[in-house]
Amino acid sequence: MQLPSLLRTAALLAAASAPALGFASSETFLNGQSVYGQPAAVSAGAFEVDLTQSPRPNIAYGETVVFRSEAGQQFAWTFNGLDRRAIELAKIAPAGFATKSAVVYLGRDPANRR
Template identity: 55%
Template sequence: MKSTRRLRIAAFAALSVVPLLSFAASGPVFMNGQHMYGQPTTQETPVRVVDLAATDRINVAYGESVVFRSGTQQFSWTFNGLDRRSFDVSQIAPAGFTSKPIVVYVGRNPLYRR
């Protein structure tokens, strides 16, 4: 009887923790699932290419689409999440994309007056 109760408690605890773990692993996202710093984009959309081997900080305008390159790897991102923020590119890059810290500074959204 006690072992059945312990098993139920353990199962309930495990099922309660799983959603929290998935939320923590997803990175900085809003409640609707959108990433706080923007979204991935297609390779055709970006207007700017940044080689991460040649820099340690990047300034981007709000709404700008950028292709990031590191050796033979690349990914593209549109910065239409939160404006006036800085963060490490590893927060949006695919796993193992770059090993050095590179800071992205997102400019102000021109639609908002602050």
């Protein structure tokens, strides 16, 4: 009698954890948006980061940043996905953008209490 209930419990746990495991390994939300934020237009008011001067910048959540490489390349990104994490710039930079293993440290979303 113990075996069927044990199998049912194991199956229930496997089914409940499958979506969480898929989300943890994915870099997009279920709606297709990136967990890191989204590309933005390069604008004059955006915070600028020269990767030759600062290869590991601290960025506030929700901030739009223009990244510049030493080759004169640039792109902009708005960091409004998941907060409090280190993001390898190569994951969000356009193809061909020289990142040289740059990492962005994203701050806490002020809407989160913890």
